[in-house]
Amino acid sequence: MLDETADWLGLVTSVNVYRILATLLDFPESEMRAALGADSLLMQTGLLSLETSGSYSLRNKLEPFSPTLCERLYAGETEPARLLQGIITRCEPAQLSFNDYAHLPAVNVLLRQR
Numbered sequence: 001m002l003d004e005t006a007d008w009l010g011l012v013t014s015v016n017v018y019r020i021l022a023t024l025l026d027f028p029e030s031e032m033r034a035a036l037g038a039d040s041l042l043m044q045t046g047l048l049s050l051e052t053s054g055s056y057s058l059r060n061k062l063e064p065f066s067p068t069l070c071e072r073l074y075a076g077e078t079e080p081a082r083l084l085q086g087i088i089t090r091c092e093p094a095q096l097s098f099n100d101y102a103h104l105p106a107v108n109v110l111l112r113q114r
Contacts, residue, residue, distance in 0.1 A: 006058035014052045017061050037061075 005024060012020060022029040035042060043046040047065045061063065064070045066087045077083055101107040 003059060009058055011055040012058055012061060013055050014050060014061065017058065019049065048105060 008101055009020060018029050018032040021036075022032045025032075028094070034040060036048070036050050037043065043086070045065075047069075049063045049065075051061050053061065068086055069083060072083050098111055102111070
């Protein structure tokens with residue numbers, strides 16, 4: 001429903017995104033600003049990004065990390081491997097050891113603890 005409503009809004013600026021979402025989702029604008037702010041978990045983890053330059057449709061102002069991740073979360077998927085399927089791929093086991101990182105002080109502390 002939010003996606004369909006966004007089409008009717010036309011082009012919006014970043015300043016308007018907070019007000020629009022607050023109104024549509026019935027949340028205080030201050031909470032929307034906090035949720036979509038640069039320091040928020042959504043933004044820091046990269047699960048969502050907000051296009052801050054120019055005017056775009058609401059759909060293009062807010063970009064999820066991955067559309068498939070959104071669909072799986074919405075469907076109730078909780079298995080991490082299934083959530084990230086098609087987004088990241090399993091790689092071969094690492095060939096490196098702690099000794100390959102001996103130049104890092106934190107690793108030296110860990111090595112002394114072993």
